[in-house]
Structures are given as structure tokens and as C-alpha cells.
Amino acid sequence: MHKKLRHLTHQILTTQEEERKKISRELHDEVVQTLVGINVELSSLMHGNTSEVEHLKEKIARTQRLVEDSVDSVHRFARDLRPAVLDDLGLIPALHAFCKSLPARKNLKIHLTAFSGVEKLESDRRIVLYRVAQEALTNVARHARATTVKISILKIGDKLRMEIRDNGKAFSVRKILHAKSKRLGLVGMKERVEMVDGSFTIESTPGKGTVVRAEIPFIAGKSIK
Ligand SMILES: Nc1ncnc2c1ncn2[C@@H]1O[C@H](COP(=O)(O)OP(=O)(O)O)[C@@H](O)[C@H]1O
Numbered sequence: 518m519h520k521k522l523r524h525l526t527h528q529i530l531t532t533q534e535e536e537r538k539k540i541s542r543e544l545h546d547e548v549v550q551t552l553v554g555i556n557v558e559l560s561s562l563m564h565g566n567t568s569e570v571e572h573l574k575e576k577i578a579r580t581q582r583l584v585e586d587s588v589d590s591v592h593r594f595a596r597d598l599r600p601a602v603l604d605d606l607g608l609i610p611a612l613h614a615f616c617k618s619l620p621a622r623k624n625l626k627i628h629l630t631a632f633s634g635v636e637k638l639e640s641d642r643r644i645v646l647y648r649v650a651q652e653a654l655t656n657v658a659r660h661a662r663a664t665t666v667k668i669s670i671l672k673i674g675d676k677l678r679m680e681i682r683d684n685g686k687a688f689s690v691r692k693i694l695h696a697k698s699k700r701l702g703l704v705g706m707k708e709r710v711e712m713v714d715g716s717f718t719i720e721s722t723p724g725k726g727t728v729v730r731a732e733i734p735f736i737a738g739k740s741i742k
């Protein structure tokens with residue numbers, strides 16, 4: 518028991534540290550770089566001898582685009598950390614927003630069908646579904662080389678079933694789950710789902726693609742609307 522707890526604590530801390538590292542790296546790469554760019558533009562405006570109005574306008578427009586980029590990045594950060602729409606508008610709008618902003622979306626068709634009653638689900642459970650979809654879709658975008666992905670949320674008896682199905686290249690789930698140096702994406706999804714008494718499965722079939730499936734008991738909570 519003691520050993521198991523220590524192992525768990527260790528895993529939580531490692532995950533937290535990994536997340537922080539990721540956020541810090543992305544903050545640096547996206548936001549800081551753009552801010553530095555803005556500063557360079559501004560100082561060239563200050564010291565340059567551009568008396569031509571057109572030239573000045575051009576420079577200002579370029580600086581404005583950089584500001585817009587960093588506003589977008591900060592928005593994305595805030596949303597990834599804890600999407601306000603999830604609390605305010607619900608899971609389905611939050612998933613729509615996430616899909617719309619998924620990088621590498623250009624070459625990926627995303628379909629979302631959802632049982633509207635999912636918004637009545639207890640809020641902790643909605644968050645589990647959101648985090649699983651977020652990770653699964655990020656994996657599809659990052660690893661699958663798929664052309665379509667379908668997300669469905671269905672009510673089946675007293676359970677909710679969410680599936681993320683892609684048509685990309687398959688992988689050996691068993692190998693990944695039993696690998697010594699574990700990646701935390703798949704493991705994290707499984708842990709979250711099992712925390713709310715759900716079951717989590719992944720099927721990956723060569724020539725067909727991957728299905729990530731989470732099934733959790735439907736327990737209603739305070740409705741958001
Ligand atoms: N939908 C998918 N299609 C193809 N490969 C996948 C998919 N999801 C996961 N994988 C494979 O499983 C591995 C582990 O995934 P994950 O635990 O989320 O870690 P990470 O995304 O950080 O690599 C990935 O590196 C990838 O090789």
C-alpha cells in the first residue's frame with residue numbers, strides 16, 4: 518500500500534513537471550518570440566529615419582500582426598489550461614472550439630456528433646470527457662496521418678460512450694502501454710476515465726485506424742443551462 522502510494526505520488530509529480538515543462542517551452546517559443554519580434558519592430562520605428570508615411574504604415578501593420586499573433590497564442594494557452602467555454606457553455610461547444618483550433622486541421626476532416634443530454638452530466642465527468650477528447654485528437658493530429666476523425670458521444674443505457682475514431686496509421690497499443698519509458702497521454706486518459714468508474718479501451722487496426730473509447734456511468738449533476 519505504502520509503496521503503491523509512493524509510486525502514484527511519483528507519477529503525479531512527474532506528470533505535473535512534464536506539463537510545466539511543456540507549457541514553459543511553448544510559452545517561450547510562441548509568445549516570447551513574438552513579443553521580441555514586436556520590440557524589434559518598435560525600436561526600428563523609433564530609430565529608423567522613415568519619413569515616408571507609406572513605409573511607416575507598413576511597419577505598423579506588421580507590428581500589429583505580431584500583436585494579434587501573441588493575443589491568439591495567449592488565448593490558446595488559457596483555453597488549453599482550462600477552457601472557459603467548458604464551464605460556461607458546455608462540453609459540446611468546448612469540443613467544437615477545440616476542433617476548430619487544432620493545429621494540422623487543414624488536412625484533417627473532423628466530425629462531431631453528440632447526445633445533447635451530455636451537458637447534464639456532472640461537471641467533473643464532463644471534464645474527463647473533454648480531456649480524453651483533447652488528448653486523443655492531439656494524438657490523431659500528431660501521430661496518425663489520418664484524413665478524417667469522428668468523435669461521437671452516445672447514451673447507451675445508463676452509460677455515456679465517447680469514441681474518437683481515425684482512419685490513420687495504426688500502432689501497437691500493447692507495446693506502448695507496456696513500454697518501460699511510458700508516454701503519459703494514453704496512460705493519463707485511462708487513469709482519468711477509471712477515476713470516474715469508467716472503462717477505457719483503444720483498438721488500433723492496420724489499414725483501418727484507431728478507435729479510442731471511453732465509457733462512463735451517466736451521473737447527472739447541476740445543469741449549466
Ligand atoms: N491515433 C493514433 N494514431 C497513431 N498512433 C498513435 C495514436 N495515438 C497514439 N499513438 C502512438 O502512441 C504513442 C503514445 O501516445 P501518448 O501516450 O499520447 O504519447 P505522446 O502523444 O506524447 O507521444 C504515440 O507516440 C504514437 O506513437
Ligand SMILES: [Mg+2]
Nearest residue numbers: 652656702703
Ligand atoms: Mg499524446
